[in-house]
Amino acid sequence: MIRILTAILILIGVQVRAETLRLAVTTSFHNSGLSDVLLPAIQRDTGIEVQLLVVGTGQAIRLGEAGDVDAVLVHSRKAEEAFVEGGFGTHRREIMYNDFVFVGPSLDPADIANAGDAVTALKRIAQTKAPFVSRGDDSGTHKKELSLWAAAELAPEQSGRWYNAVGAGMGASLNTASGLEAYIMADRASWLNFGNKQDLELLFSGDPALFNQYAFIPVNSARHAHVKSDAVMRLETWLTSPVARELINGYKIAGEPLFTFNATP
Amino acid sequence: MNEIWAGIQAAFRLIVTLDPDLVQITLRSLQVSLSALVIASAIALPLGTWLAIRRFRFRRLTIATLNALMGLPPVVVGLIVYLLLSRSGPFGVLGLLFTPTAMIIAQVIIITPLIASITHQAMRELWAEYHDLLISLNTTKRQRIWTLIRDGRRTLLTAALAGFGRAIGEVGAIMIVGGNIDNATRVLTTAIALETGKGDFTLALGLGFVLIALALLVNFAIHALSRTEREGRW
Amino acid sequence: MVKHPMSVELEQAIITRRGTQLLGPIDLSLSGTGFTIVLGPNGAGKTSLLKVLHGVTRLSSGRVRWSVPDKEAREAQAYVFQKPIMLRRSVRQNLAFPLQLLNFPKAEIAERVTHWSGRIGLEDALNRPATRLSGGEQQKLALARALIREPQVLFLDEPCANLDGRSTLEIEKLLLAASTAGTRIIMTTHDLGQARRLASDVVFLLNGKVREQATAQDFFSAQQTEEAQAFLNGDIIE
Numbered sequence: 095m096i097r098i099l100t101a102i103l104i105l106i107g108v109q110v111r112a113e114t115l116r117l118a119v120t121t122s123f124h125n126s127g128l129s130d131v132l133l134p135a136i137q138r139d140t141g142i143e144v145q146l147l148v149v150g151t152g153q154a155i156r157l158g159e160a161g162d163v164d165a166v167l168v169h170s171r172k173a174e175e176a177f178v179e180g181g182f183g184t185h186r187r188e189i190m191y192n193d194f195v196f197v198g199p200s201l202d203p204a205d206i207a208n209a210g211d212a213v214t215a216l217k218r219i220a221q222t223k224a225p226f227v228s229r230g231d232d233s234g235t236h237k238k239e240l241s242l243w244a245a246a247e248l249a250p251e252q253s254g255r256w257y258n259a260v261g262a263g264m265g266a267s268l269n270t271a272s273g274l275e276a277y278i279m280a281d282r283a284s285w286l287n288f289g290n291k292q293d294l295e296l297l298f299s300g301d302p303a304l305f306n307q308y309a310f311i312p313v314n315s316a317r318h319a320h321v322k323s324d325a326v327m328r329l330e331t332w333l334t335s336p337v338a339r340e341l342i343n344g345y346k347i348a349g350e351p352l353f354t355f356n357a358t359p
Numbered sequence: 360m361n362e363i364w365a366g367i368q369a370a371f372r373l374i375v376t377l378d379p380d381l382v383q384i385t386l387r388s389l390q391v392s393l394s395a396l397v398i399a400s401a402i403a404l405p406l407g408t409w410l411a412i413r414r415f416r417f418r419r420l421t422i423a424t425l426n427a428l429m430g431l432p433p434v435v436v437g438l439i440v441y442l443l444l445s446r447s448g449p450f451g452v453l454g455l456l457f458t459p460t461a462m463i464i465a466q467v468i469i470i471t472p473l474i475a476s477i478t479h480q481a482m483r484e485l486w487a488e489y490h491d492l493l494i495s496l497n498t499t500k501r502q503r504i505w506t507l508i509r510d511g512r513r514t515l516l517t518a519a520l521a522g523f524g525r526a527i528g529e530v531g532a533i534m535i536v537g538g539n540i541d542n543a544t545r546v547l548t549t550a551i552a553l554e555t556g557k558g559d560f561t562l563a564l565g566l567g568f569v570l571i572a573l574a575l576l577v578n579f580a581i582h583a584l585s586r587t588e589r590e591g592r593w
Numbered sequence: 594m595v596k597h598p599m600s601v602e603l604e605q606a607i608i609t610r611r612g613t614q615l616l617g618p619i620d621l622s623l624s625g626t627g628f629t630i631v632l633g634p635n636g637a638g639k640t641s642l643l644k645v646l647h648g649v650t651r652l653s654s655g656r657v658r659w660s661v662p663d664k665e666a667r668e669a670q671a672y673v674f675q676k677p678i679m680l681r682r683s684v685r686q687n688l689a690f691p692l693q694l695l696n697f698p699k700a701e702i703a704e705r706v707t708h709w710s711g712r713i714g715l716e717d718a719l720n721r722p723a724t725r726l727s728g729g730e731q732q733k734l735a736l737a738r739a740l741i742r743e744p745q746v747l748f749l750d751e752p753c754a755n756l757d758g759r760s761t762l763e764i765e766k767l768l769l770a771a772s773t774a775g776t777r778i779i780m781t782t783h784d785l786g787q788a789r790r791l792a793s794d795v796v797f798l799l800n801g802k803v804r805e806q807a808t809a810q811d812f813f814s815a816q817q818t819e820e821a822q823a824f825l826n827g828d829i830i831e
Binding site: 114116121125143145146147148159160161162263264265266268269272287288289290291318320 | 538541555556557
């Protein structure tokens with residue numbers, strides 16, 4: 095009985111489709127809608143069907159470590175470097191960046207719109223104890239936010255009820271923020287694409303500290319033999335090509351460009 | 360209230376235009392959940408019946424375990440299946456993670472205890488009723504099980520339906536083991552979770568109404584099917 | 594071919610449940626044809642005796658011995674339970690069920706079903722669910738379902754309890770006809786009138802033991818024990 099089941103499972107398992115490749119990407123990348131533009135172009139130019147696993151950076155890295163994906167495209171430099179150093183990824187290739195923005199209730203009780211820089215903005219929020227929503231999910235965005243709090247020399251997790259770590263993706267966190275009329279740090283793309291803005295507004299952006307670098311890391315085939323290194327290499331070549339540059343730089347939401355291509359050939 | 364109305368309209372539009380994504384996602388939902396239903400029923404219906412008829416040493420323990428498993432949170436099932444099927448897990452070589460097969464496996468684990476438990480309860484009742492007669496007629500074990508399954512088929516159908524309802528509406532486990540990959544493992548529930556995450560409540564609600572309609576449709580279909588049997592009026 | 598009626602013997606038959614002796618020790622021999630009525634007050638062990646003879650209740654010790662091999666003996670017997678057990682199927686399928694179990698040919702099944710549904714006056718109800726019949730109809734159906742295999746031995750446990758006079762009369766007619774056709778009948782009843790009308794011999798049970806076994810004539814005219822006498826007088830005995 096078990097033998098038959100195993101046989102069936104293997105049969106279903108090896109049903110080969112077109113050449114596919116699994117790429118773990120962050121929610122913020124996917125929510126930007128850029129993947130809807132890039133994936134068809136990739137399939138057209140390289141014949142590779144890229145299957146996206148949309149997760150937080152933490153989980154994306156885990157998927158790469160376990161060998162459950164062929165490559166990762168994430169935005170948390172420290173985690174990425176540890177990943178490569180641990181021998182899980184072959185190398186780290188920077189592709190593009192976008193930026194984070196501070197979003198909050200249109201009345202802006204903490205007056206962050208005139209804060210000048212990101213750290214000051216966070217300090218003002220902490221001072222007024224205005225509600226703040228944090229991803230709290232170990233994602234790249236979450237790590238970025240924590241590094242900014244650290245730069246402001248604040249430990250908001252310990253400072254009371256106004257700080258809400260929801261442990262959810264960008265969209266779900268934005269939903270929470272709009273329900274609580276709270277401040278939140280979001281990547282620009284997710285914010286622009288978000289459909290449930292209600293009373294929230296973009297209040298602060300532009301500080302270089304808020305730039306968000308995306309990097310592509312192939313999973314090490316020395317560690318996981320089943321990884322499709324060949325296809326991954328072709329994908330990397332494509333992602334750093336002039337075609338990709340044009341598509342990435344040209345991608346706009348509501349007339350605003352979101353990403354800046356910065357891969358070096 | 361506005362959003363619900365917009366959701367209904369969105370659902371209507373998606374269905375009337377036979378939106379290709381919607382059709383594909385719906386078919387995949389059906390494929391996954393019906394496969395899980397067939398496999399789970401093949402295990403649970405005989406198991407439940409057997410538990411009702413046979414007396415053996417660990418019977419009570421088995422039944423208690425079954426009832427406990429019925430309350431198993433799907434995410435936990437998802438996590439365990441995920442760890443088993445991961446490339447780094449014991450069944451990693453099969454390469455099943457993030458495939459519809461993985462989703463079917465998770466759903467089978469989730470709904471088998473439910474179907475087996477309902478079957479067991481129904482069959483125990485029927486067996487108590489038939490016991491003396493079937494013993495008196497010197498029936499073989501096979502004849503007894505067959506008689507019970509035949510005369511209890513209405514309840515068995517209900518059990519299967521309950522399983523299907525749980526399978527098609529499940530999101531936690533299949534999100535983890537399927538990965539919600541567009542064109543590969545995205546089903547209605549995970550698509551709804553995704554759209555909700557994007558704050559696109561209209562589309563999420565639209566998909567939700569499609570899901571409800573689908574569940575109703577399958578229920579009616581199975582009900583109608585059982586009605587066509589002449590003697591099925593029990 | 595002349596069928597020799599099956600005979601049965603109980604040797605030191607005892608049923609013990611949780612330390613209490615429910616039945617026995619009983620030594621009993623039943624042979625020939627006719628109508629054996631098992632009498633006795635409630636709790637005397639009448640139903641247990643029937644089930645032991647039929648082989649559906651196991652003895653704690655002692656043995657039941659039929660004159661033919663066990664499997665053959667069981668297939669030549671039928672049992673009608675005190676509360677009729679209706680399959681959740683149509684009247685037709687209830688009647689056909691015992692024959693289907695023995696893989697009778699379809700034509701033969703159809704023929705017998707038609708015959709027996711006529712005998713019990715349910716020929717127009719063949720497609721009705723058996724569970725929706727009245728109590729009397731259910732009891733008749735259970736009896737017909739038992740007789741449809743043309744058993745050599747038929748056990749009945751209080752077949753007419755809770756039935757009105759008319760239904761009782763119909764069932765007695767069916768039983769007499771079966772008896773005449775050569776079926777050995779062994780039944781319990783509370784109805785002494787019925788016992789007098791039907792019995793060819795009587796087994797009188799008390800506290801799990803056989804107190805008297807006699808032809809009906811002897812039993813009803815000259816009881817050997819005080820208890821039997823008291824029982825027939827309608828006294829409460831222990």
